[in-house]
Amino acid sequence: VTPQSPGEVALVGPEGVTILTDFGRDLREVSPVTLPRELTATSPDGYPVHGWVLTPEGPGPHPVILMIHGGPHSQYTGSFFDEFQAMTGAGYAVVACNPRGSAGYGRDHGRALIGRFGDVDAADVMAFLEAALAAHPDLDRDRMGIMGGSYGGYLTAWIIGHDHRWRGAIVERGYLDPASFIGSSDIGWYYPDCYNGTTREQLEAQSAMRWAEQVTTPTLVIHAEQDLRAPMTQGLEYHARLTRAGVDTELLIFPGENHELSRSGTPWHRRQRLETILDFWSRHLA
Incomplete structure (x- = not known):
């Protein structure tokens, strides 16, 4: 690639x-x-955060989409990524980085997130966004959206529960409530145990679900019917709690698809997913 x-x-x-x-x-x-441009930001505690900024053709200011990868032990690279290209092709700038917990920067970087979901990762992502806005004056800080899938869906949900600058958010196949993952996800009990802790207090403290009622950002929740990794109930409950809190909320469930929808789902569902995402952004960031 x-x-x-x-x-x-x-x-x-x-x-x-x-x-x-x-x-x-x-x-x-x-x-x-659209070619990515590298950027390294500094988190509030002095930690370096590496990532990329992609801007569409033409003069700005460009609306911005902050994209967050899954894992958390995954990573963005400077290689071709179809989702980045779809966003920039539609006129949106993309900001994407590898906060603590990501792969590719050594063992300590990957393990730094253990027991700290919603803490150093959120700080890293937001610091990178601010650095991107400062380094690229053609980005429009008044028109920003945020999106992510799996762990990225978690961090998206966590951030919009604490920060309300966004015009819109997309929470996809989210790992939203560590406590309810135990016994329901095919990844096994080890995931919440390893990443978040084993006590109810630890799990609650790192749950994005418990912040749903604080959200004010219009939010699209996307999930797949046969998702066994992040069970569909995660998305259904999150959507319901946003709706009951009066948030402008939409829900899209894909029948017959699983956690890999965006990567290896049926071609027509992958296309429908991207078209739905672009439609959502056109209504909230245009």
Whole structure:
């Protein structure tokens, strides 16, 4: 994978990497590829936060979407990512980083989030957003949205429960309540035990669900019917609690799909998902 192509064949030898193909050429001819620009921010405690900013063609100010990856031990890279390209192609700037808990920066970086969900990760993400706004004057700080899936759905829900600057939010297949994951998720009991703790107090303190009634941001909740990793009840309860709190809320459930919908779901559902996301942003960020 390169910044300009979803995937090529390369030869790795003593003199480095030689790319042998150009499968992405047809795609580039139809739709220009937005190249990511690296940025390193500083969290409030002095910790460095690395990530990328992608801006669409044309003059700003561009509406901004803060995108948060799952895992949390996953990572964004500077390679081609279809979701980033879909957002920039529709006119939105994308801000994406690898807060503490992400892969790719060593063991300590990955383990720094244990017992601290909603703490250092939220601080890192928000510090990176502020640094991106300062470094790129063509980003519109008055038109910002936030979205993420799985753990990214968790951190999105946590942030909108504490910060109300957003025009909209998308919470997808979220890990929203650690306590109710135990015995219901196919990932096993170890996940909340390892990441959040084993006592009720620890789990409650790191639950995004308990902040649902504090949300004021219009929110789209997306889930899949056969999601066994983040069971559908997580999304249903979160949507219901937002609705009862008077939040402008929408719910989209995909039948026959699981936790991998956005990556390996049926082509028509993957397209419908992206079209729904773009429609939501067009109504809230335009």
